[in-house]
Every structure is written in structure tokens, then in C-alpha cells.
Amino acid sequence: MRERPRRTDPSAASEPAGSGQRASLPPGEGSGLVEAAGEPAHRPNGDRLHIGGVDVPRGAVGHVRIPLSEVAVRAPVPVHVTILRGVRPGPRLFLTAGIHGDELNGVEIVRRVTVGVDPGRLAGDLVCVPIVNVPGFLNRSRYLPDGTDLNRFFPGSPDGKPAERIAHRILQEIVSGCDFGIDFHTAARGRANVAHVRADMDRSAARALARAFGTAIVVHRRGHHRSLRRVATESGVPTIVLEAGETGRLQERFGRSGLRGVRNVLVELGMLEDVRREPPFQVIVRQSVWVRARQGGIADLEVGPGDLVYEGQRIGTNADPFGGEAEPILSPVTGFVIGVSLDPVCEPGYPLCHIVRLKKTLPTVEKHLQGRSRG
Numbered sequence: 001m002r003e004r005p006r007r008t009d010p011s012a013a014s015e016p017a018g019s020g021q022r023a024s025l026p027p028g029e030g031s032g033l034v035e036a037a038g039e040p041a042h043r044p045n046g047d048r049l050h051i052g053g054v055d056v057p058r059g060a061v062g063h064v065r066i067p068l069s070e071v072a073v074r075a076p077v078p079v080h081v082t083i084l085r086g087v088r089p090g091p092r093l094f095l096t097a098g099i100h101g102d103e104l105n106g107v108e109i110v111r112r113v114t115v116g117v118d119p120g121r122l123a124g125d126l127v128c129v130p131i132v133n134v135p136g137f138l139n140r141s142r143y144l145p146d147g148t149d150l151n152r153f154f155p156g157s158p159d160g161k162p163a164e165r166i167a168h169r170i171l172q173e174i175v176s177g178c179d180f181g182i183d184f185h186t187a188a189r190g191r192a193n194v195a196h197v198r199a200d201m202d203r204s205a206a207r208a209l210a211r212a213f214g215t216a217i218v219v220h221r222r223g224h225h226r227s228l229r230r231v232a233t234e235s236g237v238p239t240i241v242l243e244a245g246e247t248g249r250l251q252e253r254f255g256r257s258g259l260r261g262v263r264n265v266l267v268e269l270g271m272l273e274d275v276r277r278e279p280p281f282q283v284i285v286r287q288s289v290w291v292r293a294r295q296g297g298i299a300d301l302e303v304g305p306g307d308l309v310y311e312g313q314r315i316g317t318n319a320d321p322f323g324g325e326a327e328p329i330l331s332p333v334t335g336f337v338i339g340v341s342l343d344p345v346c347e348p349g350y351p352l353c354h355i356v357r358l359k360k361t362l363p364t365v366e367k368h369l370q371g372r373s374r375g
Contacts, residue, residue: 047089049125051081051173059087059119066173068134068166077135081174082114082128090124091269094174094237095262097129097184099151099228101136101143102247106184109242109258116259117272124271127178132170140248142189152224154231167228175232180209180269181239182262183229186247190343193354194305195244195257198223200230201284205238212268213240213261216279216368217338219356220286246342281368283361289333291353293318293346299329300344301353307337308358308369315353318346333357336365 049056056062062085065078095113097106110130117126131137135145144150148163156167175181187193194217199210201220210218223230223241232239242261244254266272293299301316309315309331319326329352339354346352358365 049083049085049092049127049177051083051127051177056083056085056125058085060085061114061119066169068169069162079129079132079134079170082130084114084117084119084122084126084128086119086122086124086126086271088123090122090271091180092125092127092178093265093269093271094127094178094181095129095184096132096170096174096181096228098131098137099133099183100149100185100188100247101131101133101139101141102189103142103184103186104248104250105186105245105254105258106242107131107137108250108255109184109262112255112259113262117263117266121273122266122271124269126266126271127174129170129174133166142247151228152226154226154228155235170228171231171235175228175235175237175239178237180205180265181229181232181237182209182213182265183239183241184258185241185243186245187243187339189247191339191341191351192246192305193243193339194337195242195254196338197240197242197261198229199240200233201286203233203238206233206240208268209238209240209265211282211284212265212276213242214264214277214279214282215242215257215261216281216283217336217356218282218284219288219338220284243338281364283336283358283364285336285356285358285361287357288335288338289355289357290351291315291329291331291355293329293348293350293352295327296347297321297327298344299341299346299350299352300326301329301340303337303353304340305337308335308365309337309355310334329353331355334359334362 052064052066054064062083064081067076067078069077095110097110107130153163153167156164196217197210197215198219198221199206200222201207229239245251264276267276297318299318303315311334313331314328315331316329317326335355335357341352
């Protein structure tokens with residue numbers, strides 16, 4: 001992607017080098033990433049937007065219900081799709097959330113996009129699916145009713161298991177007609193994540209999306225071979241994941257930052273004329289480690305998501321519930337905490353703390369975090 005000129009904002013506070021704001025190009029005149037998308041060969045209908053049997057005209061907001069399955073009484077189980085059709089041609093971006101039905105922060109982010117982006121200012125199209133796993137959402141569950149994880153069944157099959165049939169419909173109806181995608185997640189139940197993007201950083205388009213979104217931490221992961229992100233990316237629709245927060249909660253800070261990240265991507269793609277806001281720092285990490293309990297007991301962590309830890313540092317204790325001295329929990333690496341367990345009751349091997357390893361980028365992170373603590 002070519003570098004965009006910076007716009008001076010006299011109201012902006014001074015920030016470390018590499019952070020701040022970047023001016024956008026006019027809608028439809030995006031980076032090389034956009035030019036590469038052009039009129040993608042994989043779009044079966046060209047510039048026409050036809051989803052669930054409905055054509056959505058330019059400049060309109062469309063609402064479509066696509067039946068994914070049905071319950072035992074033969075009532076349909078639909079997924080609701082909101083389409084924001086820009087007034088000018090451009091890339092087509094899908095946003096999905098709620099593949100795990102109890103992960104609500106992504107649902108709120110996608111909802112905010114549908115009410116916060118004006119099609120009259122948009123070049124291209126936004127295809128928004130705030131709740132993919134409707135049965136899981138209604139049951140406050142990560143899983144489909146049969147206990148399967150939908151995000152382990154892509155690309156699916158029209159004649160397969162229930163999860164495979166739903167995955168197939170999502171891929172065919174939503175993903176296949178788009179150029180790029182963002183899938184929203186939180187940590188699993190009983191854990192909390194700092195906001196970070198996961199992407200296959202060895203693919204240039206996915207890398208560009210990940211960097212543009214604007215989280216401080218970007219984690220290189222190809223993803224599970226049957227996840228939506230990996231299957232979409234390997235099918236020619238570069239897709240990234242945002243991980244942010246906890247299950248079963250709407251966390252305002254992630255709603256705000258998630259909407260800002262989507263707008264950053266729209267600016268980068270040339271779909272929206274706006275100021276792209278960058279994080280105070282950004283590092284790409286390729287290695288991480290889970291600190292696991294060595295014994296059963298009650299774990300008391302002394303660090304949380306967003307903390308910097310050093311190799312050999314005590315990050316908590318694991319105590320025998322019947323007395324005795326608590327065992328220290330030590331960090332095996334120097335790095336940044338991106339996730340922790342919220343459940344203190346643990347067994348041997350139980351994951352307690354997820355740390356991404358920092359090496360060359362350590363001084364950058366230290367500089368920012370020390371400045372933040374002084375402020």
C-alpha cells in the first residue's frame with residue numbers, strides 16, 4: 001500500500017512516533033489494496049448486490065433475513081443481514097459477529113456500524129451480520145444446540161451436519177460475494193482478552209487490514225483450518241479477527257474502539273473519507289505462550305490484560321485450598337499479557353495467562369507503558 005499524507009490536527013496531543021492520525025483519500029481512491037480488489041473475479045454478480053433473493057440498490061440500507069436452518073417444529077431459523085450500499089462503487093466488506101452466541105461485544109460493534117455509517121458517504125458496500133449463531137445467542141451459549149462449535153465447520157456442506165449446513169450457507173450467501181472481511185470475537189467463557197487483531201500476516205492483504213484496524217497488538221495466526229477467517233482468506237477473501245473482552249457482557253470501551261477500528265479499515269480501503277486514527281504503538285507478534293497451572297488449587301493472578309511482564313517475574317500465586325504455602329506463578333517469557341483466566345479454581349494444565357513474546361519490539365512497548373503510567 002502506498003503511504004498516505006498526514007493531516008495535521010492542532011488539537012491532538014503529542015504521541016510516540018508512528019502514532020496519531022492519517023488523512024484518507026477520497027472515497028473510491030483507496031490504496032493499492034483497493035486497486036488490487038477492483039472487480040474481483042470471485043464476485044458472482046459483479047457490482048450487483050444480491051443477497052437472500054434481494055437486490056439492494058446503491059445508496060440504500062437493506063435488511064434481509066436468510067433462513068439458515070429450522071427447528072423441530074419446522075419454523076425457520078433466520079440470520080439477519082443489514083446491507084449498507086454506498087452511493088459509489090468500491091470494495092465490499094463483510095462484518096460478522098456472534099459465531100459464538102455468548103460473545104456480545106462483536107454484536108454491539110456491528111450494530112454500531114449499521115447505525116453509525118452513512119451510505120451517502122460510502123464507496124462500496126458493507127454486509128453486516130451481527131448475530132451468525134442465532135440459536136446460541138438465544139441460549140446464551142457459545143455453541144449450536146447440538147453442542148458443536150460453528151467456527152470449526154467451515155467451509156461446510158449443503159448435505160452435512162447441522163453446523164456444516166449453516167457454515168455453507170454463510171460462506172455462500174455472505175462471504176463469497178465480498179472482497180474483505182472482519183470477524184468479531186471475545187475470549188472464551190471464564191477468560192478476558194485485551195483488544196487485539198489476529199490475522200495471517202504472511203498474506204499482504206490480510207496484513208494491511210490488520211495494521212489498518214489499529215490495535216496496539218497484532219498477532220500472527222493462520223487460524224484453525226476450519227474457521228471462518230482462515231477458510232475465507234484462503235478462498236480469496238482476506239479476513240481478520242478482532243478479539244476483545246469477555247463473554248456475556250457489553251463492554252463500552254470495546255464498542256467504541258471496535259467501531260473506530262472498522263472506520264479505520266473503511267478509510268484504508270478508500271470506502272470512507274475520514275481521518276484514520278492510529279494507536280500509540282503497534283507491534284506484530286508471532287509467538288505466544290499460555291502459562292498453565294502446575295498443580296490444582298486456587299490461582300490468584302497479579303496481572304491482567306494489557307500488562308507488561310518479564311521472564312521470571314511473579315505474576316500470581318496458586319494456593320492449596322486447605323492451607324499451606326502458596327506456590328508462586330512465574331512468567332516464562334518477557335511479553336505482553338493479552339488474556340487471562342477469570343476463574344481462580346484450577347487443575348494441573350489449566351490455562352491461566354496468555355502472553356505474547358516481545359523481543360525487538362520490547363523497548364517500544366516499554367516506552368509507551370512507562371509514559372502512560374507517568375501520565
